[in-house]
Amino acid sequence: MKVLVIEDDKATADYVGGGLREEGHELDHAPDGPTGLELACSRPYDVLVVDRMLPRLDGLSLVRALRSAGQTVPILFLTSVGGIDDRVEGLEAGADDYLLKPFAFSELMARLNALMRRAPTRREETALVVGDLRMNLLARTVTRAGVAIELQPREFRLLEYLMRNRGRVMTRTMLLERVWEFHFDPKTNVVETHVSRLRAKIDRPFASEMIRTVRGSGYVLDA
Structure with a gap:
């Protein structure tokens, strides 16, 4: 599984990245919204893990931009913004799942695996x-x-x-x-x-x- 983590908090990014690599997965990291959007549009990923509170381009705007561009890659919001209205807003923006911080890595991994099981066929590499x-x-x-x-x-x-x-x-x-x-x-x-x-x-x-x-x-x- 190839994962793009779009997260500005270095400790969280290192924790998620270290766990994914230990599980044998590939990982790219973007520390802000514009970098994440550029990577997501230019490289094939199996799943995206996105924080909502990102510098320069927030997570909601990023997800909306990806969906408007026709990107179907599964997206999981990993965020501390956790009210019911916030979760509904995130899912309606185009995310496929929503996980609150603090979180257990085992639950994150289980949710990513679940997204992969029901994900559409990955876009064809050229x-x-x-x-x-x-x-x-x-x-x-x-x-x-x-x-x-x-x-x-x-x-x-x-x-x-x-x-x-x-x-x-x-x-x-x-x-x-x-x-x-x-x-x-x-x-x-x-x-x-x-x-x-x-x-x-x-x-x-x-x-x-x-x-x-x-x-x-x-x-x-x-x-």
Whole structure:
């Protein structure tokens, strides 16, 4: 789950962010309304956690702006503004849930999971970007530092999977299952061969390598 926390109180943001990361989720943090609005409009998130009392653009105005722009991402208000009228106002502005401070992280996590279970399909990504490596998922093109890179279909699929999991070690078994749809070991070096071909195209012509072998574990791609 990828979460955007829009919260000006550093202690709260650190508490929520630390708990989410411990649960294995990705997190971005915005300390004010305009920054949160820009991030929410420019990057794909699974859920937003928004404070109502934000600098420069309050949470209600932010949520209304997102809904007016057609954003359907689930939104949870996390706030100390807790009167019945306040909660009704927040939900009518477009939020999906409302949690009062102080709160237990376990309840926050349960509410986020509930939002994810009933959330509409996440908006389709059109591009993946890692450092200077860019993949256009609609045009099926890849560039690095602005240079076009020609990939075979299986190489493209392998790179897409590595980019979607940037910074994480992908084992040989994971790659066989997700890229080749093998649920058994074919006893070949098909993974190693394709990784080598991919490196020859996106690493060797450039100044730095992005695909790294983690000995005994698998492969990781990162800038």
